[in-house]
Structure formats: C-alpha cells, structure tokens
Amino acid sequence: MEHYEVIVLGLGSMGGAAAHALAGRGVRVLGLETFQPGHDQGAAHGGSRIIRQSYFEHPAYVPLLRRAYEGWHALQEESGRDIVTLCGGIYLGDERNQVFAGSRAAAQEHGLPHEVLTADEIRQRFPTMDPEDDALGLYEENAGYVRPEETTIANAELAAAKGAVLRFSEPVTWWGAVGGGVEVVTTQGRYGADRLVITPGPWAPEVLADLGLPLSIQRMVFHWFTPDFSAVPYESWSQERHPVYVEETHGNEQIYGFPMTDGPEGGFKLGFFRRGTPTTARTIDRQVYQEENAAMQVRARQLFPHLSGPVVQAKTCLYSVTPDEHFVIGPHPAHPQVSVACGFSGHGFKFVPVVGEILADLATTGRTGLPIELFDPRRAALQGV
Ligand SMILES: Cc1cc2nc3c(=O)[nH]c(=O)nc-3n(C[C@H](O)[C@H](O)[C@H](O)COP(=O)(O)OP(=O)(O)OC[C@H]3O[C@@H](n4cnc5c(N)ncnc54)[C@H](O)[C@@H]3O)c2cc1C
Numbered sequence: 001m002e003h004y005e006v007i008v009l010g011l012g013s014m015g016g017a018a019a020h021a022l023a024g025r026g027v028r029v030l031g032l033e034t035f036q037p038g039h040d041q042g043a044a045h046g047g048s049r050i051i052r053q054s055y056f057e058h059p060a061y062v063p064l065l066r067r068a069y070e071g072w073h074a075l076q077e078e079s080g081r082d083i084v085t086l087c088g089g090i091y092l093g094d095e096r097n098q099v100f101a102g103s104r105a106a107a108q109e110h111g112l113p114h115e116v117l118t119a120d121e122i123r124q125r126f127p128t129m130d131p132e133d134d135a136l137g138l139y140e141e142n143a144g145y146v147r148p149e150e151t152t153i154a155n156a157e158l159a160a161a162k163g164a165v166l167r168f169s170e171p172v173t174w175w176g177a178v179g180g181g182v183e184v185v186t187t188q189g190r191y192g193a194d195r196l197v198i199t200p201g202p203w204a205p206e207v208l209a210d211l212g213l214p215l216s217i218q219r220m221v222f223h224w225f226t227p228d229f230s231a232v233p234y235e236s237w238s239q240e241r242h243p244v245y246v247e248e249t250h251g252n253e254q255i256y257g258f259p260m261t262d263g264p265e266g267g268f269k270l271g272f273f274r275r276g277t278p279t280t281a282r283t284i285d286r287q288v289y290q291e292e293n294a295a296m297q298v299r300a301r302q303l304f305p306h307l308s309g310p311v312v313q314a315k316t317c318l319y320s321v322t323p324d325e326h327f328v329i330g331p332h333p334a335h336p337q338v339s340v341a342c343g344f345s346g347h348g349f350k351f352v353p354v355v356g357e358i359l360a361d362l363a364t365t366g367r368t369g370l371p372i373e374l375f376d377p378r379r380a381a382l383q384g385v
Pocket of ligand 1: 200
C-alpha cells in the first residue's frame with residue numbers, strides 16, 4: 001500500500017488549494033478527486049466569483065480576506081493564468097439593510113477604504129443601475145472577481161509541479177482512522193497516510209456522514225442575460241467600468257452579479273444570493289427552466305432596467321449551507337489526524353488561498369495561527385436542535 005504524509009480528499013476549490021499549500025511546504029501529499037480539474041459538477045465553475053473585503057456577513061472574516069488577497073495575487077503571478085480582476089464592488093441597500101449597513105460596519109471597524117454613494121450618485125457613476133431612491137451603496141475599490149475554473153486548474157498544476165501526486169477520475173469510496181493514521185479506499189486502490197484533509201464540497205453529507213452536520217445542500221442557478229446596448233452602451237457594462245455588486249432593498253431577495261467579463265457576446269451574469277432549492281450532489285436537476293430565467297429577469301430589472309435581452313445561458317451550481325452560514329473548518333472532533341473543511345454556505349470562494357493555508361497548517365502541526373474560531377465543527381449552531 002502506498003503511504004503518504006497527507007492525503008487530500010477532493011481537489012475542488014479548497015482541496016486544490018490545500019494540496020498546493022502542502023506540496024509547497026515539501027510535504028509528501030496525495031490528492032484524490034472524482035472528476036477532472038475545472039469540472040462543473042460541484043461549486044467551482046461558472047466563470048466568476050466575487051471577492052470583496054467590507055464583509056457584511058461578519059467583520060471577523062476581514063483578516064482572513066486580507067490574507068486571501070495576498071494569496072490570490074501570488075497564485076495569479078505564479079501560475080501566469082488570468083485569475084484576479086479588481087473592478088471594484090458596490091453593496092446596495094436601504095440604510096438599515098445588512099448588505100449596506102453590515103458592509104459599512106466591517107469597513108469602519110477594519111479601516112478599509114470605501115465611499116458611501118446616494119442613489120443619484122450611483123445612477124451617475126454606473127448608468128446600468130437605477131436603484132430605489134432611498135438606496136445607499138457602499139463602494140469598495142478593492143473588490144472584483146476571480147475565475148474559479150482557472151483557480152482549481154492553477155492549484156492542481158502548481159501542486160503537481162511542487163511534487164504532489166494527484167489522481168483525478170478516482171473517487172474515494174471509503175476512509176477511516178487506522179491506528180494513529182488513516183486509510184483511504186478509492187475505485188482503484190487503497191492508500192495510507194499520517195494525516196487526512198477532507199474537502200468534499202456538496203458531497204459532505206455522504207463523505208462526512210459520521211459528523212452528522214446539519215448541512216443544507218442547495219441547487220442554485222446563475223443566469224447570463226443580454227443588455228440593451230442601444231440604451232446603455234457595452235462599455236458601461238464591461239469590467240473596465242462596471243463593479244461587482246450585491247443588492248437587497250425593501251426586503252427584496254438578495255441578488256449579486258458581475259460586469260461583462262467575456263466581451264459583448266458573453267452575457268451579463270447574475271443570480272439570487274440565498275434562494276436555493278434543497279437537493280443533493282447526486283440527484284440535482286441540472287436543467288434550468290424558462291420560468292426560472294423569467295423570474296430572475298423580473299427581479300434583475302428592478303436594478304438594471306435595460307437588462308431586456310434574451311438569456312445567453314444558465315447553469316446550476318451547489319451551495320452547502322450551515323444553519324449560521326459560517327464555514328466548517330477544523331480538526332475532526334473524533335480523529336485529530338483528520339481535518340475537515342466544508343459548509344462554505346455560498347460565500348467561500350474568495351477565501352480559497354487562505355483556507356488552503358489553514359488546512360496545510362492543521363495537517364502539518366495540528367493548529368493554525370489564523371483566526372478560525374467562527375468555523376469550529378463543534379460549535380453550538382451545528383449541534384442538533
Ligand atoms: C451559484 C454559486 C455562486 C457562488 N458565488 C460565490 C461568490 O461570488 N463568491 C464567493 O466567495 N463564493 C461563491 N460561491 C461559493 C463557492 O463557490 C463555494 O463556497 C466553494 O467553491 C466551495 O468549495 P469546496 O471546495 O467546498 O467545494 P468544491 O469546489 O465543489 O470541491 C469539492 C470537491 O470534492 C470532490 N469530491 C467530493 N467527494 C469526493 C470523493 N468521494 N472522492 C473524491 N473527490 C470527491 C468533488 O468532486 C469536488 O471537486 C458560489 C457558489 C455557487 C454555487
């Protein structure tokens with residue numbers, strides 16, 4: 001049986017970064033993955049993911065975001081791939097809304113550069129947008145998007161170049177703690193290691209069934225629409241001039257989206273932020289229905305009245321949502337030689353490089369200096385009600 005220092009189960013967003021970080025530290029690492037790098041079956045596809053720092057979800061994420069940004073720039077530089085674009089970001093809501101007020105609180109608490117814009121200022125600066133009259137926007141220059149497929153491919157390439165053994169199209173069918181180490185069985189063999197890192201994304205309910213985590217796996221959709229360029233020219237929709245955004249006004253459902261990132265034919269991509277249908281990674285319906293596109297377009301046009309053209313494409317993706325929407329990262333409560341990272345609740349991608357670093361810390365030393373208290377697998381919010 002081949003023996004490694006560390007096995008990483010799942011080479012998607014987080015596992016790819018963990019394998020890369022471990023290989024970079026000279027650790028003898030084996031990575032195992034069901035699909036191929038850049039696949040579209042989990043949570044790491046669709047061309048773009050928002051990155052931002054004035055984090056309305058909780059100010060405690062900000063130090064991790066600062067660290068993640070360093071990792072993003074390093075990954076781009078080292079891989080030579082087109083990964084990060086900082087086009088700015090705006091978070092819109094009425095004064096008391098969490099999207100606006102939470103972003104402002106995080107920016108103030110951590111001294112992050114930002115501007116507060118009124119509805120008129122937003123209309124002037126971003127002619128694609130027509131927000132409610134009482135909407136406010138927190139604009140942050142240091143926001144933008146990263147490319148998820150390029151990220152997982154870059155991490156796989158760099159991990160392999162630094163000595164990691166990566167086996168794709170080789171799903172893990174069983175893992176277990178054996179003695180002080182671990183054993184892992186795949187469709188093709190059996191491997192041993194001192195430590196195991198488990199990063200299964202939306203497959204967590206089966207791979208980590210023993211933890212009984214209260215995860216809700218949800219089917220989400222991203223939609224790409226065609227704007228009316230005769231009303232607002234292409235340049236105003238493009239990443240040269242248009243920010244990423246999250247919007248929620250007057251109790252409307254949150255939407256988020258991107259500038260046009262792939263030229264005038266590429267579509268303007270957006271989605272509902274937290275409106276998923278419960279499913280599983282095995283049984284998800286991957287077809288997107290006409291009614292879903294229509295409902296999205298009606299909501300989108302409240303902010304973008306000129307988003308009147310047809311749907312270019314629409315795709316499903318999977319969220320793994322915890323009850324408090326904070327991540328699950330830490331040692332496995334029953335097996336200290338196993339670390340887990342899952343439950344990224346629809347907002348994990350921007351943390352990819354720093355999660356890789358945390359998992360490499362846990363797998364090599366059993367602890368990390370980075371702040372992960374919020375993500376404790378044993379916290380009260382994850383215990384059965
Ligand atoms: C529609 C949508 C929009 C999003 N937008 C944003 C955004 O704008 N900003 C942001 O920060 N985040 C965003 N996210 C969230 C972010 O993409 C996820 O939090 C992140 O990708 C989760 O990473 P992961 O590694 O847990 O899962 P994945 O990237 O899915 O990786 C899990 C991997 O494990 C593999 N695996 C599972 N079981 C096994 C097994 N038994 N054997 C071998 N391999 C296995 C899978 O094949 C997969 O490759 C979005 C997600 C979706 C779906």
